[in-house]
Amino acid sequence: MQYVATIAPVHEDGTECTHTGRDKQDTGCAGRRGYRASCTGGGCTWSKTGARASALAEDRSHHLNAHLTASTAR
Numbered sequence: 001m002q003y004v005a006t007i008a009p010v011h012e013d014g015t016e017c018t019h020t021g022r023d024k025q026d027t028g029c030a031g032r033r034g035y036r037a038s039c040t041g042g043g044c045t046w047s048k049t050g051a052r053a054s055a056l057a058e059d060r061s062h063h064l065n066a067h068l069t070a071s072t073a074r
């Protein structure tokens with residue numbers, strides 16, 4: 001089973017911000033509040049929101065490690 005965890009910027013209301021550069025003004029982007037790491041694959045719904053992408057990257061790798069440990073344990 002392949003698990004993929006991504007980190008994406010989110011708005012204040014928790015929706016993903018896909019606006020970049022000039023787009024931000026054109027679409028009325030409310031601004032980014034932080035980042036969300038989320039895991040997909042195998043029905044996993046893990047996600048975590050934080051202010052810094054670097055901190056989330058650590059959480060993400062811990063989470064993916066947990067998957068690896070779980071799948072090799074049996």
Ligand SMILES: [Zn+2]
Nearest residue numbers: 017018019029
């Ligand atoms: Zn946005």
Ligand SMILES: [Zn+2]
Nearest residue numbers: 003039044046
């Ligand atoms: Zn997961």
